[in-house]
Amino acid sequence: MTISVLIVDDEELIRVGLRAIIDAQPDLTVVGEATDGAEVPPMVARWRPDVVLMDVRMPAIDGIQATRHLLATSAEPPRILVVTTFENDEYVYQALRAGAHGFLLKRARPAEVVDAIRVVARGESLLFPAAVRRLVAAHQRGPASDRLQRARLTEREGEVLRLMATGLSNSEIAAELVLGVETVKTHVGNLLAKLGARDRTQAVIAAYEAGFVVPATDG
Template sequence: MPVRVLLVDDEPLVRAGLRAVLEAQPDIEVVGEAADGAAVVPLVRQVRPDVVAMDVRMPLLDGIEATRALLRTVADPPKILVVTTFENDEYVYEALRAGADGFLLKRARPAEIVHAVRLIAEGESLLFPASVRQLAAEYGDGGGNRAARAELARARLTEREGEVLRLMARGLSNAEIAARLVVGTETVKSHVSAVLAKLGARDRTQAVITAYESGFVAPG
């Protein structure tokens, strides 16, 4: 089955460019387009995409509020890939906090766009570690988010799970974490799953945001 993608951007040329890139792939299908975040929820219910590629800045309803609405009102929501012009943007960080699975720059090469969509569809998070650290340092609460601190305290992560979360926050893959901790990849997958379950995190991105917001990991 092809990966089903919904494009949401107020610029027709951006949507046309993304459609051309994605539909050139035999395993990706663009199933719809919208020019504003206000149309996201009804369109998702209609066309049931696997991935929503969504602009973060739109005139009526931006990508942040559209993400919140989607996750709040749609059962089994699709993955959300924020598409942005500037990586060092408070809107991007707020979208990640709201539940987006990752972000992609509009200037990305076609191969990077395709890779991002496939990665997100498979349930992996698309993180740019240096960019996310910079965003957390500039726009995060610096450990002052009481809800995130309480969430982390309730999780009661083991020492090894804490190590894994710190390495996730640095952007390491499961294989890289396994090499660093000298354990098997399957063991790391089990630890990652436990971390996500204990934090009630939708994916790795949300776990990393909680780590930064709670002060468990310093973004600097």
Template sequence: MMITVAIVDDEELVRTGLRAIIDAQPDLEVVGEAADGAEAVPLVRRLRPDVVLMDVRMPAVDGIQATRHLRSTMDAPPAVLVVTTFENDDYVYEALRAGAGGFLLKRARPAEVAEAVRVVARGDSILFPAALQRLVQTHGGGRPDRRALADAGLTEREEEVLRLMATGLSNAEIAEKLVLGQETVKTHVGNVLAKLGARDRTQAVIAAYESGFIVPAR
């Protein structure tokens, strides 16, 4: 099945490079480009791509605002993959909180870009545990609200699954570690997302850090 992609970046050179990488894949196709978040919203509404590669730092409407708008106003919003120059960027953290499924560095290898698009297209998240920890430490701010996660009513098994999700393990890897079936793990992950009101794994892990349920390693 062909995965359709929209590219949003204010640098034409970056858009050209990403288009070349995507269009070189037999299962990926770029269907549109935008140079600003303001252009991105109507473009995405019209073309309905599966995935949006979204720069975060753009004039007028940045990637955070565009991501938040797409996630909150569309019935079936596309997966958003943030593309950034610096991983330890407060814009990246806010974009993840707004609903992006993960982020890629602009220096990523072509194979990494293509695989990341496939991952978010199938509904999974791109989690870099070490980078996410640094983002939380640097940009999380505030005192943890420990009641937020406690009130979610996670079972012991669901808490265990959430901790493993935070390490970047896939469902298959969690299943192997806990000696469970993959469908069982999938059910646990779904329950965790539902109870936390999270859109995806990234949102759930951020909630776990911000609540103090998981403490970033120092």
């Protein structure tokens, strides 16, 4: 199956570079390019891309606003991968909280770009545990412990959430906890519902903000 991609960036050089990387892959194709967030909704409606590479800093409608709009108005929104210059950018943090499924640095190597697109297209979130923790530490708005307390996660759901925060996939979590993959999927679905989180990224951010996950190192 071919993964369709929409590139959104106000810098032509970035768009050209990303298109060259993507179109060189047999399973990826660029269906369109946008220079501002305002252009995204009609292009998504027209092309139905699987993944949107979304720049966060654009002159009129930025990537955060575009992400919120897509997720709020699309019945089947595309997967959104934020493209940024700095991993500790305030915009990145806000985009992840808005529902973006991960972020990618503009200096990423071609192989990393391709892998990131495939990961989010599979329905997974592209998490960098140390980077997410630094984002939360730099931009945290206040304690989120009440949210975790109200969620009343079971002990097993808490274990799954902590492992999610380390970047493990469902199959890796299943191996770690000696559970079936479908059982892990059920636990993930339950904890997302309890936290009111759209996806794994939002759940992990909530866990860091609440101090529920506090890794000892930046590894």
